[in-house]
Amino acid sequence: MPADHQMSQANLDNPVEIIICRTFAAPRELVWMVWTDPNHVGRWWGPAGFTTTTHSMDFRPGGSWRYTMHGPDGRDYGNRVEYIEIDKPSRLIYTLGGEGSDESVSFRTEVVLECVGENGRGTKVTMRSIFPTAEARDFVINDHGAVEGGKQHLANLEDYLASMSAGDDHEPPxxxxxxxxxxxxxxxxxxxxxxxxxxxxxxxxxxxxxxxxxxxxxxxxxxxxxxxxxxxxxxxxxxxxxxxxxxxxxxxxxxxxxxxxxxxxxxxxxxxxxxxxxxxxxxxxxxxxxxxxxxxxxxxxxxxxxxxxxxxxxxxxxxxxxxxxxxxxxxxxxx
Structure with missing residues (x-):
């Protein structure tokens, strides 16, 4: 797959949106599974250096995923995902909001998975986050580093998919x-x-x-x-x-x-x-x-x-x- 297809891109043309996309050398069904299966999603979710603790996950329309992200600087970020639409394996819509001290963060995200490449063996993921106001979008960009974090989020997914392809029998570094x-x-x-x-x-x-x-x-x-x-x-x-x-x-x-x-x-x-x-x-x-x-x-x-x-x-x-x-x-x- 061409190298430029592996790069993340963030579209900030719309003042209430953040759009980030990346193409993976992995089939769509696999990408969908690691995004939606509680045994996988917490192992790669979040920006570089973050780890995730899942408290509960009910993956269905109307269900929710409650989790805490642990930052490498020692900060914890409580989060809650509310699932709105689930169209396996191509489309997922949810709202993401903070919990506790992070309740000011809230937005709607649409994740689209498209088959690309030779025989459709690759997957292009587009993450479109929509905020209630331009001020709300700018807040997560300036206060939480949301654009860079989104790029790192998808880069972590790529690394996780690569580790699955390599198998689990190699020694961890x-x-x-x-x-x-x-x-x-x-x-x-x-x-x-x-x-x-x-x-x-x-x-x-x-x-x-x-x-x-x-x-x-x-x-x-x-x-x-x-x-x-x-x-x-x-x-x-x-x-x-x-x-x-x-x-x-x-x-x-x-x-x-x-x-x-x-x-x-x-x-x-x-x-x-x-x-x-x-x-x-x-x-x-x-x-x-x-x-x-x-x-x-x-x-x-x-x-x-x-x-x-x-x-x-x-x-x-x-x-x-x-x-x-x-x-x-x-x-x-x-x-």
Missing amino acids: FSISHVFNASREKVWEAWTEQEHLLQWFGPKGSTMLHATMDLRVGGMFHYCMSHPNGMEMWGRWVFRTINRPDKLDFISSFSNASGEITPAPFQGLDNFPPETWTTVTLVEHAGKSRGTLVTIEARPFNGTIVQRDFFTAFHNSMRQGWTGTMQQLSEFFGD
């Missing part, structure tokens, strides 16, 4: 997210400029002693870090993808002063993979606090089965280290 009170450009600079990385990179209590940066595909970030116990550790990133200010891909490894790959220097990490594929994505946070949502994902690169299993079991320890690192980056931005 390590993943952690954090919202920073800074623009994507500022956060990008913090991740890619040597003088900035020296000020914040590493777990809480660590200190960067040395760093060199060659920011190009195939280039390397090579650094030395002092841990709170006094141990010095070398590491390196070899860049695979550099898309400013959206995404960094790199292969990370423990290293020596010459930049060569070495085993993990800590006791008990004999089975840690020698290389991990790390992806850092930066998106606008579609929530009240705004800012930039950074998500870090890592998985073993060409590791053995034993190394992959060890890496999966080590996720909690990695989370502790990355949480401290994210705290240092927050302090770097003055949060």
Whole structure:
């Protein structure tokens, strides 16, 4: 399917509407199922970094879906969907309103699913949200980041459909997210400029002693870090993808002063993979606090089965280290 068909588009020509569409390389029946089945919809619903807790779901005209969306900045958003029309598998109309502190948000949404592509194997989804007034529409755009959030919403659906196609037998990557009170450009600079990385990179209590940066595909970030116990550790990133200010891909490894790959220097990490594929994505946070949502994902690169299993079991320890690192980056931005 052509790449441009995969892009989200938002139509703001009508002052009381938001229209967002995206085309998926998946059959319409599958897209309908993951949009309407309570076993699936809560696993992808919402903008980037959000998770969803379903309280009740009665999928029928006149029924409702009550759920809470948990933002990556720690905010919770209560929501209630009231189903109006259901025409399987092509059309769905519902109203969406906030609950509790978010009762000011209320609008009507029509979701249309069209078969497209060769033999109709793809699906174009058009989401048309209609607000009672232009002021109400502008409120959700300005206060909740609704346009960007809608694009991320459909991007999450695409990722979920892709994961279903890949099967459920692959190991989940390590993943952690954090919202920073800074623009994507500022956060990008913090991740890619040597003088900035020296000020914040590493777990809480660590200190960067040395760093060199060659920011190009195939280039390397090579650094030395002092841990709170006094141990010095070398590491390196070899860049695979550099898309400013959206995404960094790199292969990370423990290293020596010459930049060569070495085993993990800590006791008990004999089975840690020698290389991990790390992806850092930066998106606008579609929530009240705004800012930039950074998500870090890592998985073993060409590791053995034993190394992959060890890496999966080590996720909690990695989370502790990355949480401290994210705290240092927050302090770097003055949060």
